[in-house]
Amino acid sequence: MVDVAIFDYGAGNIFSLKTALEKNDANVDIITSFDQSKKYDGLLLPGVGNFDPAIRSIRDYSALGFHDFVKEKIPVLGICLGMEMFFQQSQEGKEKGLDVMNGEVILLPNDMKIPHMGWNSLEITKDSKILEGIENDSWVYFVHSYRAKPDNEDIIVASADYGIKVPAVVEDKLFFGTQFHPEKSGKVGSLMIKNFLRVCSK
Amino acid sequence: MVLTKRIIPCLDVANGRVVKGLNFESIKDAGDPVQLAEKYSNEGADELVFLDITASSEQRETIKSLVKKIAEVIDIPFTVGGGVKSLQHARDILLNGADKVAINTGAVKNPEVITELMELFGKQCVVVAIDSRRNYNIEKGKNIFSENGKQFWFEVFIYGGKKGTGLDVIDWSKKIEELGAGEILLTSIDRDGTKDGYDILLTNEIVHAVGIPVIASGGCGKPEDMIDVFKNTEVNAALAASIFHYETHSVNRVKELIQENNIPVRY
Numbered sequence: 001m002v003d004v005a006i007f008d009y010g011a012g013n014i015f016s017l018k019t020a021l022e023k024n025d026a027n028v029d030i031i032t033s034f035d036q037s038k039k040y041d042g043l044l045l046p047g048v049g050n051f052d053p054a055i056r057s058i059r060d061y062s063a064l065g066f067h068d069f070v071k072e073k074i075p076v077l078g079i080c081l082g083m084e085m086f087f088q089q090s091q092e093g094k095e096k097g098l099d100v101m102n103g104e105v106i107l108l109p110n111d112m113k114i115p116h117m118g119w120n121s122l123e124i125t126k127d128s129k130i131l132e133g134i135e136n137d138s139w140v141y142f143v144h145s146y147r148a149k150p151d152n153e154d155i156i157v158a159s160a161d162y163g164i165k166v167p168a169v170v171e172d173k174l175f176f177g178t179q180f181h182p183e184k185s186g187k188v189g190s191l192m193i194k195n196f197l198r199v200c201s202k
Numbered sequence: 203m204v205l206t207k208r209i210i211p212c213l214d215v216a217n218g219r220v221v222k223g224l225n226f227e228s229i230k231d232a233g234d235p236v237q238l239a240e241k242y243s244n245e246g247a248d249e250l251v252f253l254d255i256t257a258s259s260e261q262r263e264t265i266k267s268l269v270k271k272i273a274e275v276i277d278i279p280f281t282v283g284g285g286v287k288s289l290q291h292a293r294d295i296l297l298n299g300a301d302k303v304a305i306n307t308g309a310v311k312n313p314e315v316i317t318e319l320m321e322l323f324g325k326q327c328v329v330v331a332i333d334s335r336r337n338y339n340i341e342k343g344k345n346i347f348s349e350n351g352k353q354f355w356f357e358v359f360i361y362g363g364k365k366g367t368g369l370d371v372i373d374w375s376k377k378i379e380e381l382g383a384g385e386i387l388l389t390s391i392d393r394d395g396t397k398d399g400y401d402i403l404l405t406n407e408i409v410h411a412v413g414i415p416v417i418a419s420g421g422c423g424k425p426e427d428m429i430d431v432f433k434n435t436e437v438n439a440a441l442a443a444s445i446f447h448y449e450t451h452s453v454n455r456v457k458e459l460i461q462e463n464n465i466p467v468r469y
Contacts (some may be wrong), residue, residue: 011322012296012297012301013296013299016273016299019274046348048296049329055439077260113328114414115385116205117384117386118205118439119205119206139206141279145326162204162205164324183277184279186277187277
């Protein structure tokens with residue numbers, strides 16, 4: 001069994017993510033601090049909440065920091081806000097991000113309905129461990145007001161077309177980020193979760 | 203591909219069963235909520251809305267466990283509403299597996315709760331449900347429309363469509379957007395249960411009044427009604443209940459028909 005932890009910022013539905021992981025045979029703990037005696041094979045940063053409070057909940061209540069917990073050994077899946085936190089900063093807040101990816105998070109153009117909410121298709125541009133078996137143009141569910149703007153576009157492995165191209169999946173070493181919600185994206189999303197768990201089990 | 207239009211089956215639940223009424227009244231049984239939710243999710247529904255139409259305080263624990271059971275069997279977004287008045291109540295619902303909370307009477311009675319919810323859970327969790335009915339008593343300061351030679355304005359109704367508030371639906375929509383709502387679930391009481399089609403006039407007005415997504419609801423009797431509302435308004439989603447409940451049309455089939463009419467849907 002793969003042991004993974006979901007970090008709970010205390011801001012909404014993580015039950016669906018937990019259920020989706022358990023359906024793919026993972027052992028799931030919900031943690032609110034990195035001070036854990038148990039060793040985990042993977043970490044998930046869920047996609048509900050606001051940037052500043054979420055960053056503070058990660059930074060302020062653990063003796064062990066995020067970087068020491070992960071140590072570049074544990075795969076991390078950041079979903080939506082979780083992915084946005086990988087970057088250096090976000091227009092949603094004032095706090096510094098986790099800074100594992102270079103770049104910033106910016107507001108979507110205001111000529112579209114915000115929050116951007118609904119199903120869009122993925123344009124897969126690169127091979128990625130978490131996109132194994134996923135077909136180009138697969139449908140996934142987005143709900144967000146901000147988008148990533150990485151300094152290095154090579155980390156973008158899939159995008160979505162909103163009129164402008166929005167990074168949908170980013171991958172750098174053991175950090176995986178999805179702007180959409182795999183746990184809300186039907187069978188396609190479930191396959192991505194399975195792929196992530198396979199990375200964790202290695 | 204642009205963002206697709208969302209097709210949302212709605213489960214109106216009373217005493218643990220899915221029910222369907224006409225103009226918010228005369229209710230009839232339509233099945234088990236967990237079974238229907240799973241069926242719709244597997245058939246390609248884009249989201250689900252679950253409304254507890256009894257919404258009494260004694261039922262809160264029952265609803266919590268029902269929400270959890272539904273969240274366990276579906277893998278699409280899920281909105282829960284009905285009698286939500288407090289932050290604590292909303293939190294209970296979200297922590298049991300709902301992605302969004304719909305708030306209606308509670309928002310009219312205490313508009314600050316919209317802002318509080320938004321600050322705690324984010325805009326995307328906060329759906330304000332608005333029940334609208336034409337009022338033919340013309341009042342100063344309202345947005346006046348006319349149809350078949352009669353003048354009227356759209357009034358916000360609460361308590362399951364039973365009580366008028368004197369609020370103009372267009373003004374109220376703008377207000378809740380300012381307060382932090384992330385989406386509007388717009389139900390036309392005039393059309394609800396009639397199967398005469400969505401309220402195109404009302405829907406158009408609200409879509410243009412706000413910058414947040416709008417879900418059209420009330421009056422859908424056949425797939426063509428969905429095609430009609432997507433062709434004639436820029437609404438983001440269409441909600442329906444009875445056309446799905448009684449096996450008249452599967453979600454798949456409805457989406458196929460919509461797509462044949464060149465409206466982008468996930469299929």
